[in-house]
Amino acid sequence: MRMYDIIEKKREGHELTKEEIDFFVKGYTDGKIPDYQVSALLMAIFFRKMNKRETVDLTKAMLNSGETIDLSAIKGIKVDKHSTGGVGDKTTLVLGPMVAACGLPVAKMSGRGLGHTGGTLDKLESIKNFKIALKREDFIGNVNNINLAVCSQTANIAPADKKLYALRDVTATVDNTSLIASSVMSKKLASGSNAIVLDVKVGSGAFMKNLDDAFLLAEEMVDIGNSMDRNTVAVLSNMNEPLGYAVGNAIEVKEAIETLQNRGPKDLVELCLTLGSRLLLLGNIVDNIEEGRKMLVEVIENGKAYEKLLEFVEAQGGDVEYVKNPELLPKAEHIIEVESEKEGYITSINAEKVGKCALSLGAGRETKDSILDLSAGIILNKKVGDKVNKGDVLAYIHSNDINTGEKVSFSLKKIIDVKANNDKKPKLIYGIVDNKGVKRL
Ligand code: URA
Numbered sequence: 001m002r003m004y005d006i007i008e009k010k011r012e013g014h015e016l017t018k019e020e021i022d023f024f025v026k027g028y029t030d031g032k033i034p035d036y037q038v039s040a041l042l043m044a045i046f047f048r049k050m051n052k053r054e055t056v057d058l059t060k061a062m063l064n065s066g067e068t069i070d071l072s073a074i075k076g077i078k079v080d081k082h083s084t085g086g087v088g089d090k091t092t093l094v095l096g097p098m099v100a101a102c103g104l105p106v107a108k109m110s111g112r113g114l115g116h117t118g119g120t121l122d123k124l125e126s127i128k129n130f131k132i133a134l135k136r137e138d139f140i141g142n143v144n145n146i147n148l149a150v151c152s153q154t155a156n157i158a159p160a161d162k163k164l165y166a167l168r169d170v171t172a173t174v175d176n177t178s179l180i181a182s183s184v185m186s187k188k189l190a191s192g193s194n195a196i197v198l199d200v201k202v203g204s205g206a207f208m209k210n211l212d213d214a215f216l217l218a219e220e221m222v223d224i225g226n227s228m229d230r231n232t233v234a235v236l237s238n239m240n241e242p243l244g245y246a247v248g249n250a251i252e253v254k255e256a257i258e259t260l261q262n263r264g265p266k267d268l269v270e271l272c273l274t275l276g277s278r279l280l281l282l283g284n285i286v287d288n289i290e291e292g293r294k295m296l297v298e299v300i301e302n303g304k305a306y307e308k309l310l311e312f313v314e315a316q317g318g319d320v321e322y323v324k325n326p327e328l329l330p331k332a333e334h335i336i337e338v339e340s341e342k343e344g345y346i347t348s349i350n351a352e353k354v355g356k357c358a359l360s361l362g363a364g365r366e367t368k369d370s371i372l373d374l375s376a377g378i379i380l381n382k383k384v385g386d387k388v389n390k391g392d393v394l395a396y397i398h399s400n401d402i403n404t405g406e407k408v409s410f411s412l413k414k415i416i417d418v419k420a421n422n423d424k425k426p427k428l429i430y431g432i433v434d435n436k437g438v439k440r441l
Helices: 003-011 018-029 034-047 051-062 091-101 120-122 136-146 161-168 177-190 211-227 250-260 266-282 289-301 302-316 351-360 402-415
Strands: 079-083 106-110 147-154 193-202 232-238 246-248 335-339 343-348 377-380 394-401 416-419 431-435 439-441
Touching: 003 018, 003 034, 018 034, 018 051, 018 161, 034 161, 034 177, 051 161, 051 177, 051 211, 079 091, 079 106, 079 266, 091 106, 091 120, 091 147, 091 250, 091 266, 091 289, 091 302, 106 120, 106 136, 120 147, 120 250, 136 147, 136 302, 136 351, 147 302, 161 177, 177 193, 177 211, 193 211, 193 266, 211 232, 211 431, 211 439, 232 266, 246 351, 250 266, 250 302, 250 377, 266 289, 266 431, 289 302, 335 402, 351 377, 351 402, 394 402, 402 416, 402 431
Parallel strands: 079 193, 106 147, 193 232
Antiparallel strands: 232 431, 246 377, 335 394, 343 416, 377 394, 431 439
């Protein structure tokens, strides 16, 4: 078999066989096929696309390129949740303790972020002494004892995806449905859960900018999961404005703590109830969605979800005083108020642009070696649909560099759009995709 022929076949729009897909994935992972040939193939796939069978075979080839995690030592059905990535997305920090408090085991391998802010692991490291590297027996032990553990990915999961994703990133071939679906699902399928809930973000701050593309991606991922015997459900959610108010690391942890104390932003709470009820249903903890929502509201109101967060932080060596008193979390030197220059209603807060501002403050990584400023970020004071008066604070910028903070303040005034008349609150959940099909809401 020759790589040249595989590139030419896809360039002409033909379907690749399983053997051809296995050949290029293995050859590239082993370093036998050069970047330039794989780049050409990726571009051919980008334009000519892959069908469902090819996408499933690509997923399997990447999944089989590395280790898979065995979670069979954990009792019960293991359900994983994955977000395709957004701005202000602290869902895992809230959802983990919520569903664990309902009796569902959560064994989550998480990543650091190369996005506008850090990933879940970076955020958790705002809590003093919190350990993200757990030995396998401690990871399993914690889940069996308290239903919850989150740790860094130590195993060599889907190394083919790591190489291919890095190449896609620099060859303008990221946003193809089959390539994204196979990339996400190869990692999810390797991490040992029995069922998967996907949070597919749609909007300015997401990979998927329009709803039809997002539904196609969701369908593709759900099909891949179900074809490999993992009950998979996707929830499509709005990422046009940031989720909640906080965009950063320590400030997102604080917002997550407040949410578990029943003082959370409406959109974040609603998303956690939607995703959480699906998780509880897939995990056989409840018989229907309504029962799941009721149970989740209960553990927030009776404090059990917050107590679970304390247990979780303690079990991973973190200082629980940081949770009880979030003022101890890393704090920026300057807090700059961004004031509205006019009266009206907020009509848009472009999530991607807010994310870029947070990145420039140091909340995210420009390159994989960048050092994060855990204290930096933006706390919105208003959301789309809110009324504002001239002089009202629109956002607070947390920065350790006054000049960068001032520049971000100038940008945010343009990003947070105030118009005379529009108090419409945006829709949060666009639809659900599961093995019964697509439900647009
Ligand atoms: N996230 C992934 O893991 N892979 C993609 O291709 C896009 C987003």
